[in-house]
Amino acid sequence: MKFSQPPFVTDLKCLICGSSYPHGNIFTCPHCGIDGILDVQYDYDQIRNLPALRDKIRNRSLDHWRYRELLPISPDIPLPHLHIGWTPVYDVPRLARYFGLRKLFLKDDGRNPTNSFKDRASAIGVMKAMEFGFNTIACASTGNAASSLAGLSAAVGLKSYIFVPERAPEPKFTQLLIFGATVFRVKGTYEQAFDLSKQSCDQFGWYNRNSGTNPFLVEGKKTAGLEIAEQFGKNIPDWVVVSVGDGCTIGGIGKGLREMKQLGLIDRVPRLLGVQAEGTKPILDAFASGKDLIPTGTNTIADSIAVGTPRNWRRAIRQVRLSHGEMIAVSDEEILEAMRVTARLGGVFGEPAGVAGAAGLKKAVEQKIVKSNETAVIVITGNGLKDIQSAKQAAGKEHLVEPTLDAVADLLEKQLKL
Numbered sequence: 039m040k041f042s043q044p045p046f047v048t049d050l051k052c053l054i055c056g057s058s059y060p061h062g063n064i065f066t067c068p069h070c071g072i073d074g075i076l077d078v079q080y081d082y083d084q085i086r087n088l089p090a091l092r093d094k095i096r097n098r099s100l101d102h103w104r105y106r107e108l109l110p111i112s113p114d115i116p117l118p119h120l121h122i123g124w125t126p127v128y129d130v131p132r133l134a135r136y137f138g139l140r141k142l143f144l145k146d147d148g149r150n151p152t153n154s155f156k157d158r159a160s161a162i163g164v165m166k167a168m169e170f171g172f173n174t175i176a177c178a179s180t181g182n183a184a185s186s187l188a189g190l191s192a193a194v195g196l197k198s199y200i201f202v203p204e205r206a207p208e209p210k211f212t213q214l215l216i217f218g219a220t221v222f223r224v225k226g227t228y229e230q231a232f233d234l235s236k237q238s239c240d241q242f243g244w245y246n247r248n249s250g251t252n253p254f255l256v257e258g259k260k261t262a263g264l265e266i267a268e269q270f271g272k273n274i275p276d277w278v279v280v281s282v283g284d285g286c287t288i289g290g291i292g293k294g295l296r297e298m299k300q301l302g303l304i305d306r307v308p309r310l311l312g313v314q315a316e317g318t319k320p321i322l323d324a325f326a327s328g329k330d331l332i333p334t335g336t337n338t339i340a341d342s343i344a345v346g347t348p349r350n351w352r353r354a355i356r357q358v359r360l361s362h363g364e365m366i367a368v369s370d371e372e373i374l375e376a377m378r379v380t381a382r383l384g385g386v387f388g389e390p391a392g393v394a395g396a397a398g399l400k401k402a403v404e405q406k407i408v409k410s411n412e413t414a415v416i417v418i419t420g421n422g423l424k425d426i427q428s429a430k431q432a433a434g435k436e437h438l439v440e441p442t443l444d445a446v447a448d449l450l451e452k453q454l455k456l
């Protein structure tokens with residue numbers, strides 16, 4: 039069956055040389071090779087002139103498909119039934135006070151169906167696989183992209199093959215298996231798992247969901263930026279804070295925010311604060327030096343942003359610069375502290391990469407990169423139950439007690455000093 043094209047996509051444009059290619063199942067720019075990531079282009083004039091666009095969007099169901107004119111999806115293919123996006127935004131005054139900020143919000147993307155931001159991208163991935171006639175889809179991932187792909191594939195009835203590096207946390211790994219994915223645990227690094235998945239896609243005819251190189255997936259990640267613009271409207275915060283691994287999330291959010299400005303739905307684009315882990319900060323280094331990226335090791339507990347050879351670093355840096363934003367790195371200690379305070383003062387439990395943004399914002403306020411009279415929203419990119427091991431490290435210990443009131447009283451008096 040042949041499906042009609044996404045109606046408002048004009049072409050795919052190389053982020054390095056600017057060459058343009060027609061919409062289709064292509065990945066990187068043939069001239070620029072693996073680095074030549076393609077960016078989906080739309081006919082914004084046509085979208086802007088659609089009758090009552092703003093009202094049309096407003097009246098749709100509260101999920102990320104409400105922005106379908108800005109997504110590369112064919113109108114002929116049924117949407118997955120899982121609820122993607124339109125994640126809640128919380129005003130968290132106690133956390134704001136602790137950080138020394140006038141106003142602070144958390145956008146909890148751990149509320150997506152497989153509990154991470156990656157569902158936004160996987161939802162587009164399965165739509166493209168069906169559009170291009172594949173019944174099997176594959177990816178390599180340190181965890182969340184994989185569990186998300188497994189969940190979305192299960193929802194639409196595609197087969198999924200997943201390559202994970204040996205060190206992926208157990209809960210994420212378990213998610214893959216329960217959704218029925220075929221899982222290859224690669225005896226090697228993430229980079230080796232990535233290469234093997236790509237070779238397997240070429241060899242066995244599977245659709246490749248690797249966000250770094252697939253031009254369509256970042257369009258799903260963009261929807262968080264579209265939502266932030268719509269959810270805040272005129273009160274859009276000064277800063278949007280995002281943790282950075284491969285660079286697709288921050289690059290996508292930046293693009294989404296700029297599109298909403300272009301369509302006249304917000305007046306100004308917030309500044310982006312990109313946060314990496316000190317043990318894995320190749321994009322921050324390239325941002326600071328202005329030179330090409332140099333791959334690094336991957337030494338951090340925040341496994342979801344432990345990407346030593348990021349593919350989408352140019353997109354990330356471009357969006358940070360366009361927004362007059364900044365980048366900052368945080369230690370594992372700071373990440374563990376952020377896990378505690380976002381939970382205890384904000385009521386949101388994030389995995390290490392999920393709260394790395396919070397750690398980065400606290401540091402940025404201390405360093406006066408973010409001023410105390412400014413406002414910010416942190417995107418919490420993944421739920422804390424995704425990585426129990428790190429959560430336990432951050433959380434502290436429970437008290438073992440005999441089942442008597444005396445024992446409780448005794449404990450309160452002696453150990454808890456109340």
Ligand SMILES: *Cc1c(COP(=O)(O)O)cnc(C)c1O
Pocket residue numbers: 154155156182183281282283284285286287288342343345389391392419420
């Ligand atoms: C993937 C991921 C990120 C970073 O996204 P990139 O596109 O790799 O920069 C951040 N947090 C979580 C929880 C993730 O799964």
